Structures are given as C-alpha cells and as structure tokens.
Amino acid sequence: MPNVFDPPQLDLLGGPAGPTRVHRLFFALMPDEATRDAFSRIADALRRESPGFRARWVAPSRYHATLHFLGDHPMLREDIARAARQAGDALRAHAFDWTLDNLSTFRGREPPCVLRSDEVPRPLSELWQALREHLIRAGQGGQVSRTFTPHVTLGYSRSDMLPPRPVGPVTWRVEQLALIHSIVGQADYTTLQSWRLPG
Numbered sequence: 689m690p691n692v693f694d695p696p697q698l699d700l701l702g703g704p705a706g707p708t709r710v711h712r713l714f715f716a717l718m719p720d721e722a723t724r725d726a727f728s729r730i731a732d733a734l735r736r737e738s739p740g741f742r743a744r745w746v747a748p749s750r751y752h753a754t755l756h757f758l759g760d761h762p763m764l765r766e767d768i769a770r771a772a773r774q775a776g777d778a779l780r781a782h783a784f785d786w787t788l789d790n791l792s793t794f795r796g797r798e799p800p801c802v803l804r805s806d807e808v809p810r811p812l813s814e815l816w817q818a819l820r821e822h823l824i825r826a827g828q829g830g831q832v833s834r835t836f837t838p839h840v841t842l843g844y845s846r847s848d849m850l851p852p853r854p855v856g857p858v859t860w861r862v863e864q865l866a867l868i869h870s871i872v873g874q875a876d877y878t879t880l881q882s883w884r885l886p887g
Contacts, residue, residue, distance in 0.1 A: 708762050709762070709763075709871050709872070710760050710761070710762070710871065710872040710873075711760070711761045711762065711763055711764045711765075711869065711870075711871055711872075712757075712759075712760050712761075712869070712870045712871070712872060713758040713759060713761070713764065713765070713768060713769060713772065713867070713868070713869055714754050714755075714756060714757045714758055714867075714868055714870075715754070715755040715756040715758070715772065715776070715819060715865060715866070715867055715868070716752035716753060716754050716755060716865075716866055716868050717752060717753040717755060717862050717864065717865060717866075718752055718864045718865075718866050718879075718882070719751055719752070719840075719860055720861070720863070720864075723751075723858065723860045723861075724748045724749070724751050725748070726856070726858040727748065727751050727803065727840060727842065727858065728748040728751075730791070730803065730842065730855050730856060730858070731745060731746075731748075731842045731843065733855075734791065734801070734842070734850075738850070740847065741845070741847055741848070741850065742845070742846040742847040743801060743843035743844060743845050743846055743847070744798065744843055744844045744846060745842065745843040746841055746842055746843055746844075747875070750877065751840055751841075751842075752840070752866075752868070753838055753839065753840050755815070755816055755819060755836075755865070756816070756819060756820065756823060756831075756832050756833070757831075757832075757833065758772060758823075758828065758831045758832075759831050760872070764869055768828065768831065769867070769869070769880055771823070771826040771827055771828050772823070772826070772828070772867050772880075773867065773880070773881050774822075774826045775819060775822035775823045775825070775826045775828070776819070776822075776865065776867060776881060776883050777883075778822045778825075778826075779815075779818060779819055779822055779865070779883065780818070781811070781814070781815045781818060781865075781885050782811065782885055782886055782887035783861060783862060783863045783885040783886065783887040784809055784811035784812065784815075784861075784862055784885075784887075785809065785859050785860070785861055785862070786805060786809050786812055786838075786859070786860045786862050787805055787809075787856075787857045787858070787859045787860070788803040788804060788805050788840065788855075788856060788857060788858050788860065789805055789806055789854060789855065789856050789857035789858075790803070790804050790805070790806060790852055790853065790854050790855060791803060791804075791842075791850065791852065791853050791854075791855045792804060792850065792851075792852040792853075793845055793849040793850050794839075795849070796844075798844035798845060798846060799844070799845040799849045800839075800841045800843075800844055800845075801841070801842050801843045801844070801845055801850060802839040802840060802841050802842065803839060803840040803842060803855070803856075803858070804837075804838070804839045805838070808838055812838055812862070813836070815865075816836045816838075819865075820832050862885065863884060863885050864882055864883070864884060864885065865882065865883045865885060866879050866880075866881070866882040866883070867879070867880045867881045867882070868880070
C-alpha cells in the first residue's frame with residue numbers, strides 16, 4: 689500500500705499516471721456517539737417528513753463540523769500536516785456547549801442540508817479565531833478562510849433546497865478537535881491527530 693505522503697507517480701510525459709486522487713485536509717470538531725445519534729434521528733425525521741426530498745445522505749460516522757479547511761491536493765502534503773499539528777498543539781481551549789436548533793440548505797451544485805444554530809456560542813468563535821491565528825503563525829495563512837459559518841452537514845440535496853425550519857434542539861458538548869485526512873470519493877476519514885478540549 690503506498691504511503692499517503694509519497695508524491696504521485698508520473699507518466700512518461702511528466703503528468704500523473706492514471707486517475708489522480710484528491711487528498712483533503714481539515715480541522716474538525718468531532719461529536720461523541722450520543723450526539724451523532726441525535727443528528728442521525730434528525731436526518732431520519734427529515735426523510736420521513738419530506739418524502740419528495742432526494743439527497744445523498746452523510747453516514748453518521750462521518751458527521752463533523754469543519755473548523756478550518758486546509759485544501760485539496762494530489763497527495764497528502766506532509767508540510768501542511770506538520771504545520772497543522774504545530775497549530776493544534778499550540779491551541780489552548782476548553783470544552784463548551786453548542787446547541788444546534790435549525791435545519792437549512794446552502795446553495796451549491798448539490799446543496800448541503802445542514803444543522804445550524806441561531807446563535808453561535810462565543811467559545812466556538814474564539815476557538816475558530818485562535819486556531820486560525822496559530823495556523824497563520826505556522827505558515828498556513830494562505831490556506832485558511834477569513835469567514836466561518838459553523839454547521840454540521842447531514843446530506844447533499846439532489847432535488848430542491850429546503851426552506852429553513854426549527855429542529856431539535858440538540859446540545860452538543862464539544863470536547864474533541866481533530867486533524868482529518870480524507871480522499872475524495874472514499875468512505876472513511878483518517879484522523880491524523882486529535883486534541884481533547886478540557887473542562
């Protein structure tokens with residue numbers, strides 16, 4: 689099995705040999721099992737209550753809230769992963785509660801159906817900002833976004849966008865931050881490193 693850090697194999701003309709895999713790297717907040725189950729029940733209720741709504745549903749094991757996206761690459765960039773670990777190690781943050789209480793869709797080719805909150809808890813905004821600053825100090829300023837819309841994606845619409853609606857609410861005790869590697873089109877994520885948020 690090839691090492692994910694290996695450079696892509698080249699053909700005789702210097703281009704990638706065969707289909708190029710897309711390696712994705714991001715920081716995410718990872719829910720505990722009880723919270724994943726609560727999100728899954730909301731997705732199940734949506735399927736029952738909106739039978740005409742067709743979607744590509746996210747497996748509950750993949751539920752997360754992206755904190756910072758670090759790009760798509762033809763291989764897993766060891767330099768970016770190392771800088772991301774450095775930023776995560778430097779972070780000083782505590783656990784907090786986040787109550788998700790509404791369902792909506794974002795615009796897109798396959799509009800994401802997402803869980804959000806009417807109010808973003810201050811510790812969540814502070815965590816996003818602190819991690820952004822550490823990533824910039826670690827040399828990743830070109831990778832990170834200047835804006836943040838916290839959400840958990842339940843699925844991707846293959847029909848119409850859903851009007852916003854209240855759900856839940858689900859209160860998530862956020863206690864784990866993870867650096868995640870995924871290969872687009874593959875079922876599983878790989879956790880490169882995780883950090884417990886004390887408190």
